[in-house]
Amino acid sequence: MFLFRSCMALVAALVLAAPALAEPAIATGRLVDVAGEPAAGVPVGVYLSRDVDTDSDVALPLVASGTTDATGRFAVTTDETPELAAFADANGGYLNLDVVGTSDQGLWYTAIVRRYSAAPEWVAAGGPAPDILLAPSRSAIVDPATDATPSIGCTVVKRLVATERRRTAIGELHNARDVAYSKLTYGRRADSDISVGYSSNGTSWSVNGSVHVGNSEQAAQTTTVTADNWGHRLLTDFSYGKYRYSAPCAHQTWWKIAARAWIPGRHTGRDNSQYDHHCLDTYRAHYSHFGPGDSFYRAWNSYGKFAGAATVGFGTGGLELSAKSGLSQWVDVYWKFGSAAHHYLCGPDDFISASHRIFAGA
Amino acid sequence: MRRRFTICAAAALAAAAAAGAWLAIRPSRPAPGPLACPKCGVLGLSFRVDAQDPFTYGLLVLVNSGDRTAVLEEVEPLDADPGLRLVGAVVVPTRVNPWNVTASDHHDFPPRNVADVVEPLRGYRVPPARDNADGHEVMLGFEVPGPGRFAFRRLAVDYHVGETRYRAIFRFRLRVCAPARQRAVPCEPPR
Numbered sequence: 323m324f325l326f327r328s329c330m331a332l333v334a335a336l337v338l339a340a341p342a343l344a345e346p347a348i349a350t351g352r353l354v355d356v357a358g359e360p361a362a363g364v365p366v367g368v369y370l371s372r373d374v375d376t377d378s379d380v381a382l383p384l385v386a387s388g389t390t391d392a393t394g395r396f397a398v399t400t401d402e403t404p405e406l407a408a409f410a411d412a413n414g415g416y417l418n419l420d421v422v423g424t425s426d427q428g429l430w431y432t433a434i435v436r437r438y439s440a441a442p443e444w445v446a447a448g449g450p451a452p453d454i455l456l457a458p459s460r461s462a463i464v465d466p467a468t469d470a471t472p473s474i475g476c477t478v479v480k481r482l483v484a485t486e487r488r489r490t491a492i493g494e495l496h497n498a499r500d501v502a503y504s505k506l507t508y509g510r511r512a513d514s515d516i517s518v519g520y521s522s523n524g525t526s527w528s529v530n531g532s533v534h535v536g537n538s539e540q541a542a543q544t545t546t547v548t549a550d551n552w553g554h555r556l557l558t559d560f561s562y563g564k565y566r567y568s569a570p571c572a573h574q575t576w577w578k579i580a581a582r583a584w585i586p587g588r589h590t591g592r593d594n595s596q597y598d599h600h601c602l603d604t605y606r607a608h609y610s611h612f613g614p615g616d617s618f619y620r621a622w623n624s625y626g627k628f629a630g631a632a633t634v635g636f637g638t639g640g641l642e643l644s645a646k647s648g649l650s651q652w653v654d655v656y657w658k659f660g661s662a663a664h665h666y667l668c669g670p671d672d673f674i675s676a677s678h679r680i681f682a683g684a
Numbered sequence: 685m686r687r688r689f690t691i692c693a694a695a696a697l698a699a700a701a702a703a704g705a706w707l708a709i710r711p712s713r714p715a716p717g718p719l720a721c722p723k724c725g726v727l728g729l730s731f732r733v734d735a736q737d738p739f740t741y742g743l744l745v746l747v748n749s750g751d752r753t754a755v756l757e758e759v760e761p762l763d764a765d766p767g768l769r770l771v772g773a774v775v776v777p778t779r780v781n782p783w784n785v786t787a788s789d790h791h792d793f794p795p796r797n798v799a800d801v802v803e804p805l806r807g808y809r810v811p812p813a814r815d816n817a818d819g820h821e822v823m824l825g826f827e828v829p830g831p832g833r834f835a836f837r838r839l840a841v842d843y844h845v846g847e848t849r850y851r852a853i854f855r856f857r858l859r860v861c862a863p864a865r866q867r868a869v870p871c872e873p874p875r
Contacts, residue, residue, distance in 0.1 A: 449722070607817035610743065611783035613790055617873055619728040654726075672816055673745050673778075673785065675724040675856070 345399040348386060348436055348444045349421050351454030352394045356428070358457075360394025364425045366456070368398045369478050370409060371418040371433065371533070373563070373582055379479040382420065390423075402438040410438065414513050414536020416447060418580075421454060421531075424476050424572035428458035431567075431576060433518040433531030447515045447534055447646070459522035459576065476571040484564045484636055485582070489557045490516065491591055491631035492647040493655065495545065496553040496598050498683025500660035505546040506556055507654050514647040516560070516631070519579035519638065524566075527638045533580045535560060545588045553598045553681070555591030555628065560584055564636040579636055581643075599683035601668035608677060609668035614661045621654035626678040655680060717850030718750030719810065719843060726855040728873025731788050732864040735830045738771050740789035741858050744839055745778060745819040746810055754810040754850075756843045759822055761836035762853070768834040768860075772825035773805035778817070785821050790864065793825030810843075828862050835859040835874045 349368050355361040366389065369382040386400035398421075400406075410417050416437050423430030432454060436444045445451055492514055493506045513536055520530035545556050561582045568575045601609035612618060631645030647653050659665040666684045669677020716722075733739045748754050759773050774794050778784050782797050789795040794802045802823060810820050822841070828834045839854045861871035 606784065608784075610785035610787045613731060613788045615731060615867075616788055617728075617730045617871070618787065619873055621726045621728075672723075673747075673819060675727055675743065675745065676721060 345401050346441070346443045347397045347399045347451075349396075349398045349419070349434060349454060350451070351396060351456060353390045353396060353423055353430055353456040354394055354458075356458055360390070360392070361425070361427065361458075362390055362392045362394060364390045364396075364423045364427075364430070365476065366390065366396045366398060366421065366423045366430070367476060367478065368400075369420040369422060370406070371420045371480070371580075372409065374480055374482050374565070377482060379481045379568070382478045382480055384478075385419065401442065406438070412536075413534060416534035416536060418533045420478065420567070421456065422476070422478055422569060423456055424569050424574060426572075429522065429569070429572070429574040429576060430456035430458055431520065431530065432456060433520075433533055433578065433580065435515060435532055435534040447532075459520075476569050478567060478569050481566045482563050483566050483577075486562045486564075486635055487559050487585060488562055488632045488634055489589055489591070490514070490560045490581070490643075490645055491555045491628040492558050492645065493556045493625065493653065494554065494591075494594055494628075494679070495547050495556060495655065496594070496680065496682040497547055497550055497657075498598055498666065499550050500662040500665065501548070501550055501682075502658040502660050503546050503548045504655070504657045505544050507542055507544045507656070508556075508558065508647070513653050514560075514581070514584070514645050516581040516645045517643045519634065519636075519641045519643065521577040524577045527579070527641050529641075529643065535581045535584055543586050543588060551595065551598070551683075553595030554593055557589040557591045558584065559587050559589075560632065562632075562634050562636075579634055579638070579641065579643075581632075597670070597679075597681045601666040601681065602684045605668035605670055605681060608671070608673050609666050610674050612657075612659055612665040612667065614663055614665075615659060616665065617656070617658045618667070619654050619656040620674065620680065625653070657682075714842075714849050714851040716852045717754070717843070717845065717848070718748050718752075718812075719746045719754055719841060719850065720852040721747070721854065724854060726857070728857045728859075728875065729787060730859040730861070730871045730873040731790055732867070732871055733790055733828060733860045733862050734864045735828055735862045737791060738793040738825050738827050739791060739860065740786065740793045740795055740823050740825055742786040742788065742795075742821055742823045743856055744822040744824070744841075744854060745785055746775075746822060746841065747813045747816060747819050748810045749813060750845060751812050752845050753812065754843050754845050756805050756808040756810065756841065758842045759805060759824060760840045760842070761824070761838075761858075762840055763837035765834045765836070767829050767832065768836060769827045769829070770824060771827050774802035774823050774825075775805050775808040775820050776802045776823065778819040778821050781821060785819070786823065794823050798823075826860070828860060831862050831866070833859060833861045833871065837874050
């Protein structure tokens with residue numbers, strides 16, 4: 323009887339353990355204290371950062387949680403659930419998540435973006451998910467009347483405080499000579515990763531993590547440029563929100579500024595034409611020659627990240643956020659060349675199949 | 685009791701054996717290997733050509749990210765339209781190509797300005813890259829039989845490193861439209 327029970331227990335344990343073993347990590351990293359030393363035993367929760375559009379507190383769904391080990395490392399694992407899949411589907415395939423660590427020593431926070439791939443594996447917007455380094459933003463504010471009791475599954479609530487509409491760089495186009503036209507297509511789903519503003523006190527702000535802005539609208543916008551010798555950033559509007567977060571179990575409050583939604587519209591940004599007409603000198607290592615009348619497009623890859631893509635207010639004094647758009651299934655750049663014999667496109671850091679930007683002209 | 689334990693153990697052994705057998709016989713696909721380009725985007729190219737006039741497609745640039753030489757065997761256009769005929773494949777280091785990378789040549793294969801320096805693809809050796817500009821451009825020669833639009837939507841590169849065989853897939857797309865003079869008909873790259 324003992325042997326049989328042991329055997330059955332082993333089989334049962336294997337069956338029960340199998341799904342857990344198969345669960346991929348949605349967030350991994352290291353958590354350190356104010357001195358930069360590993361902080362052990364800190365609960366880390368990953369919350370679905372769903373948007374809120376009311377001025378009342380809304381509890382964020384806890385996706386998964388874990389606890390740091392003796393070296394400060396944590397690995398929060400979960401499989402994709404129907405709820406997560408639905409949220410991702412409504413956001414271009416990506417989940418915006420809040421990673422929150424709470425203890426009586428402080429608050430740890432960052433915003434991350436994850437997509438579930440078929441591997442099964444959680445990946446970041448630009449590829450494999452990097453390790454997260456969580457540093458505390460401040461010492462805990464503990465209400466003396468009640469002890470802070472941080473724990474796994476601590477409720478995090480989010481409240482929309484204010485909104486702004488801001489122009490944001492989503493791409494660029496570069497034309498040299500004899501271009502019939504070039505175009506940047508953005509949508510049918512918006513597809514941008516925009517950095518997030520974070521403040522532990524509501525007055526001093528820094529950039530901490532990013533959010534992915536997508537939607538399920540079946541509308542695309544295309545910016546077409548027919549001018550020769552033209553190089554500019556291309557802008558569109560986004561709605562930004564300022565949010566107040568709180569974790570009552572740990573008596574912590576913090577603020578976040580993040581893009582909420584794409585507002586279709588086309589605008590021309592700063593002149594970038596100084597990068598053009600250098601394919602045969604500065605960018606000689608990575609240029610390509612095209613023939614008369616060739617049409618060329620590139621899609622589906624991480625394109626350049628634009629520093630200072632948007633400047634938000636919200637009383638920050640002008641917080642600059644960076645943005646990275648596509649190139650993706652939903653965002654691509656296209657050139658239709660004229661009848662001249664020689665046309666040139668080049669990448670500053672790689673061949674045009676993989677470069678972060680594409681410039682034009684000899 | 686001992687009989688029940690024996691049955692349980694036998695079941696566990698059978699399950700393990702089945703899993704092992706599945707692992708052994710499951711269909712294996714060659715890995716992409718060191719010539720793959722996971723950061724490459726989808727590229728689309730289109731241009732106009734004349735029937736039975738060989739032309740060149742040249743956007744496929746191979747960079748060996750490994751530490752051993754890769755030896756090319758074959759490039760296969762995938763999801764290709766009937767009539768688009770591959771007539772040749774050659775390779776040239778981008779540092780040797782006067783145009784670095786020749787995306788297209790509508791009337792020649794290989795392009796005249798590299799005709800003396802290209803080498804056959806089969807057996808071409810791609811050494812480990814010194815940097816990410818150390819590329820080797822694959823020039824594919826095609827021909828179309830008559831008027832129409834002809835496309836491929838992916839390229840598969842078969843090669844080996846030592847005894848290990850690899851197949852790297854590139855989401856590079858081409859459409860050509862014949863005849864070249866028929867400019868009223870749109871000729872867009874495949875999506």
